[in-house]
Amino acid sequence: MKKILLIGKDGQVGWELQRALILLGEIKAVDVADCDLTNPDQLKSLIRTYNPNVIVNAAAYTAVDKAESDEQVANAVNAIAPQIMAEEAALSGALLIHYSTDYVFDGTKAGFYAEDDVTHPLSVYGATKLAGEIAIQKSGCEHLIFRTSWVFAARGANFAKTMLKLAKQREELKVVGDQFGAPTSAELLADVTALCIRQKLQAPSESPDGVYHLVANGETTWHAYARYVIKTAIDIGQDLKCLPENVISIPASDYPVPAKRPQNSKLNTSKIRITFGINLPDWQYHAHRMLSEILAN
Numbered sequence: 001m002k003k004i005l006l007i008g009k010d011g012q013v014g015w016e017l018q019r020a021l022i023l024l025g026e027i028k029a030v031d032v033a034d035c036d037l038t039n040p041d042q043l044k045s046l047i048r049t050y051n052p053n054v055i056v057n058a059a060a061y062t063a064v065d066k067a068e069s070d071e072q073v074a075n076a077v078n079a080i081a082p083q084i085m086a087e088e089a090a091l092s093g094a095l096l097i098h099y100s101t102d103y104v105f106d107g108t109k110a111g112f113y114a115e116d117d118v119t120h121p122l123s124v125y126g127a128t129k130l131a132g133e134i135a136i137q138k139s140g141c142e143h144l145i146f147r148t149s150w151v152f153a154a155r156g157a158n159f160a161k162t163m164l165k166l167a168k169q170r171e172e173l174k175v176v177g178d179q180f181g182a183p184t185s186a187e188l189l190a191d192v193t194a195l196c197i198r199q200k201l202q203a204p205s206e207s208p209d210g211v212y213h214l215v216a217n218g219e220t221t222w223h224a225y226a227r228y229v230i231k232t233a234i235d236i237g238q239d240l241k242c243l244p245e246n247v248i249s250i251p252a253s254d255y256p257v258p259a260k261r262p263q264n265s266k267l268n269t270s271k272i273r274i275t276f277g278i279n280l281p282d283w284q285y286h287a288h289r290m291l292s293e294i295l296a297n
């Protein structure tokens with residue numbers, strides 16, 4: 001029986017991992033109350049005491065704008081803590097699963113980003129997540145790093161839920177229309193993670209360590225995504241003040257925020273699809289499911 005340590009159990013992805021990983025073995029699931037990732041000694045002692053075969057790290061400092069003025073904590077959680085997990089995994093032989101982000105790129109590429117394309121984060125969040133990736137790769141531990149984007153879930157905070165809330169309050173919404181990416185469901189991430197762990201444990205030579213892009217199929221903009229969310233909610237029967245046609249597209253330059261986001265967040269998923277033999281559905285598949293779930297009374 002495999003022992004799995006799930007760190008960040010109450011986040012969007014962590015919550016879904018509690019469901020998906022239980023099929024693989026015994027889980028110890030923790031969050032900040034059990035282990036504060038800014039405390040390296042607490043983290044080391046957690047890992048050494050439980051001595052897991054697999055560590056899955058779904059915890060992160062994800063407040064992108066706040067990170068600009070809180071670099072030390074963001075770095076502790078997104079870079080130093082994963083480094084410690086990786087060093088411990090290298091010592092014990094555990095497999096480490098970690099998540100990273102489209103925000104490691106600057107978004108200037110024309111097409112979809114491949115795993116080995118040049119990184120160049122525009123934000124503190126992106127830079128600290130990249131530092132975490134690099135530390136894991138340097139440690140020599142067995143690992144899979146899943147770079148994903150625009151995560152949503154029924155449980156937790158995300159852009160889709162923010163749009164629903166704003167659409168109840170306002171008749172018109174202005175949303176950035178010149179940033180491109182793929183909204184990706186925490187449910188999908190958790191299910192694919194479980195499949196990949198299983199393959200990696202059973203056939204390590206067929207599943208090399210490294211970075212894998214893992215996002216839903218298709219592409220959209222924040223503006224088109226907001227419209228989709230509002231239109232779907234209305235179709236499901238929600239009474240919203242803002243109609244889809246009153247979601248106005250604006251350039252990012254008209255939406256001033258502390259952290260700069262990449263214009264192009266599109267990630268090429270060939271590597272994970274081929275290596276692990278998985279189908280990645282269009283982003284609308286899980287988005288519709290999530291909206292149906294949270295809007296059902």
Ligand SMILES: NC(=O)C1=CN([C@@H]2O[C@H](COP(=O)(O)OP(=O)(O)OC[C@H]3O[C@@H](n4cnc5c(N)ncnc54)[C@H](OP(=O)(O)O)[C@@H]3O)[C@@H](O)[C@H]2O)C=CC1
Nearest residue numbers: 010011012013032036037059060062099101148149150151
């Ligand atoms: N959200 C997104 O759009 C995207 C996320 N990702 C990556 O995917 C992964 C999962 O993200 P997601 O589930 O959305 O993140 P969430 O923000 O939903 O969850 C992150 C979890 O980490 C916990 N955490 C934060 N700081 C600490 C700390 N000091 N000690 C212990 N736990 C802490 C949070 O606890 P608390 O809530 O109490 O702070 C929360 O439970 C992360 O690696 C993220 O970088 C990648 C691309 C997009």
Ligand SMILES: Cc1cn([C@H]2C[C@H](O)[C@@H](COP(=O)(O)OP(=O)(O)O[C@H]3O[C@@H](C)C(=O)[C@@H](O)[C@H]3O)O2)c(=O)[nH]c1=O
Nearest residue numbers: 062064101102149150151159162174175176222255261
């Ligand atoms: C709320 C709001 C946001 N926006 C814009 C701002 C920004 O360009 C875009 C998304 O804003 P958010 O702050 O919700 O998203 P943001 O926090 O940037 O989301 C990112 O989170 C991290 C954790 C990741 O790793 C990324 O993949 C990505 O999902 O939408 C509007 O245009 N209008 C609005 O009313």
Ligand SMILES: [Mg+2]
Nearest residue numbers: 062063064065
């Ligand atoms: Mg945010």
